[in-house]
Amino acid sequence: MRTILVIGIGAGNPDYLTLQAIKAMNRAEVFFMPDKGEEKAGLNAIRLAMLEQFVSEPRYRLVEFAIPSRRKAATPDYRDSVEEWRDKLEVAYQRMFAELPDDGVGAFLVWGDPALYDGTLRILRDMQAAGSPIAIEVIPGISAPQALAAQHQVTLNRVGEAVTITTGRRVGEGEADALSSAVVMLDNHQVFRRFAMDEAEIFWGAYLGTADEILVAGKVSEVMDEIDAKRREAQARHGWIMDTYMIRKPQAD
């Protein structure tokens, strides 16, 4: 049976790679590489540098696959579009796995942790459920929220409280308005501005763990323009940006 390794490689810093991830990288004959857009090119350069640095006897091949474009998240039929997108990727995966010998080992180098806002594992599990004869192994990685917390030296939860990790889209719809804190990912619209009147603090990080890392922390009302300006400048320079932040409101007690 073919084995597919889903390796979490951490959110940017090669030092985030675990020993388990490095051992797994050394087992793979084929690495499946997403090949769409400037962002993917930037992330692939980091993936390739990791392979160069940590695979001791390079015998692997790279197989590229196109990520199909997805309808905008704002459309009412967003879920359908996600389904369609996943179906297309499943077809691409089937084709790639055929490149492996029957007992071969292939690997996806998943950014951050495979359990957080990443479709790879779900697609593979769906394929397995539909009868595809593959064995799956998952290696956890350091996610962007963990990298953010470490760089700002903060905890994600307040004592005894829940942790909410959510998307910019949902926060823009008001999801975090009544929460005392939230970690926000996938935000293209700087929805943190809606907390400027709440005396809330923001801990913001872009390109976390990489040489281009930018960190800003302070009251939302005081730093939101600085974040906007830094975000815009960095996005123009790199052609893409990845940022994550935590909003923390003053405690009621």
Ligand SMILES: C[S@@+](CC[C@H](N)C(=O)[O-])C[C@H]1O[C@@H](n2cnc3c(N)ncnc32)[C@H](O)[C@@H]1O
């Ligand atoms: C598709 S999700 C992937 C998350 C990833 N699986 C993880 O565990 O962090 C992409 C989002 O993760 C966040 N992200 C990932 N890497 C990041 C980094 N190095 N710096 C800041 N944010 C990052 C951003 O919010 C970005 O929009």
